[in-house]
Amino acid sequence: MILVLKENYDKKQLENLTSWLKEQNIDIHLSQGKQTTILGLIGDTSALDIDMLSTLDIVETAKRIQEPYKNANRKFHPDDTVISVGDVKIGGGNFGIIAGPCSVESEEQLCTIAEDVKASGAKMLRGGAFKPRTSPYAFQGLREKGIELLLRAKEKTGLPIVTEIMDLSHLPLFKDVDVIQVGARNMQNFELLKELGKTNKPILLKRGLSSTLQELLMSAEYIMAGGNSNVILCERGIRTFETATRNTLDLSAVPLLRQMTHLPIIVDPSHATGIAKLVKPMAVAATAAGSDGLIIEVHNDPPHALCDGAQSLTPEQFADLKKSVDNVLPFACRS
Numbered sequence: 001m002i003l004v005l006k007e008n009y010d011k012k013q014l015e016n017l018t019s020w021l022k023e024q025n026i027d028i029h030l031s032q033g034k035q036t037t038i039l040g041l042i043g044d045t046s047a048l049d050i051d052m053l054s055t056l057d058i059v060e061t062a063k064r065i066q067e068p069y070k071n072a073n074r075k076f077h078p079d080d081t082v083i084s085v086g087d088v089k090i091g092g093g094n095f096g097i098i099a100g101p102c103s104v105e106s107e108e109q110l111c112t113i114a115e116d117v118k119a120s121g122a123k124m125l126r127g128g129a130f131k132p133r134t135s136p137y138a139f140q141g142l143r144e145k146g147i148e149l150l151l152r153a154k155e156k157t158g159l160p161i162v163t164e165i166m167d168l169s170h171l172p173l174f175k176d177v178d179v180i181q182v183g184a185r186n187m188q189n190f191e192l193l194k195e196l197g198k199t200n201k202p203i204l205l206k207r208g209l210s211s212t213l214q215e216l217l218m219s220a221e222y223i224m225a226g227g228n229s230n231v232i233l234c235e236r237g238i239r240t241f242e243t244a245t246r247n248t249l250d251l252s253a254v255p256l257l258r259q260m261t262h263l264p265i266i267v268d269p270s271h272a273t274g275i276a277k278l279v280k281p282m283a284v285a286a287t288a289a290g291s292d293g294l295i296i297e298v299h300n301d302p303p304h305a306l307c308d309g310a311q312s313l314t315p316e317q318f319a320d321l322k323k324s325v326d327n328v329l330p331f332a333c334r335s
């Protein structure tokens with residue numbers, strides 16, 4: 001971090017600042033020009049509050065040279081991280097599709113979809129047991145029972161399961177879940193992230209509705225700082241002024257995140273668009289942009305789905321999507 005001091009800064013205040021910084025284990029490189037004095041802060045500055053430093057009387061501007069996320073930063077970990085879920089690998093050139101219904105509704109519904117998506121080449125099964133719904137009157141998920149059914153579908157198909165956690169108190173219920181999803185609405189639930197950091201489970205961390213990429217990486221950092229480096233990032237669309245789609249898919253997030261972090265990045269074109277017809281073209285585009293995988297909502301009877309039917313593909317549509325994705329995969333841009 002660099003602090004540019006005001007022209008007639010108070011020497012005593014500078015002494016106070018430097019001794020405080022030394023207490024924080026920061027070394028200081030002072031550069032005294034004719035008009036400008038610059039302090040170069042050397043060491044781990046990630047815990048320093050840049051806003052506080054920039055409001056000090058003697059400071060003109062403060063600028064971070066290094067990003068505030070260390071564990072997730074590609075600079076300190078140049079190789080791609082590969083996340084293993086059973087035999088499935090995501091990242092570092094390993095591409096995988098997670099597919100399944102928005103919500104677990106019944107054993108028959110889930111198992112039928114699971115068999116179908118497996119036959120088309122999905123590597124993992126998704127299904128919401130705890131559902132974050134905008135309306136308290138909408139279907140809230142089968143909760144514990146939903147997780148039981150997911151485990152049964154895993155037993156039948158061998159597909160690892162991915163399901164969303166909404167509250168810290170539910171964590172014991174997730175002990176046999178393969179990948180724990182943190183949904184967009186919980187991306188900044190820091191207490192939840194800290195607890196997930198103490199587990200060794202792969203975490204699928206979805207980008208918040210109005211979050212920047214740096215905020216997404218700071219949330220990943222919460223999990224990683226606790227010792228869990230198994231984080232998969234997910235771009236799932238952000239809120240913009242556009243109302244024609246449910247969200248706006250920020251595809252540039254894929255190559256940008258690839259530069260910023262070594263963590264795998266997957267894309268969710270279902271929640272990004274909210275429209276079944278748009279899911280295939282966006283899935284293909286995300287693959288071409290270098291995504292490490294996709295998460296796709298699939299339902300055996302979309303018009304009667306209890307949640308997100310409008311964006312759900314039928315198993316046949318999913319099979320067709322998979323073929324198109326496979327066609328572009330060899331040409332995907334990964335550098």
Ligand code: PEP
Pocket residue numbers: 102128132164182183184185206236268271
């Ligand atoms: C989901 O995947 O079912 C979900 C609710 O997604 P998001 O958190 O991205 O809205």
Ligand code: MN
Pocket residue numbers: 102103271297307308
């Ligand atoms: Mn959904």
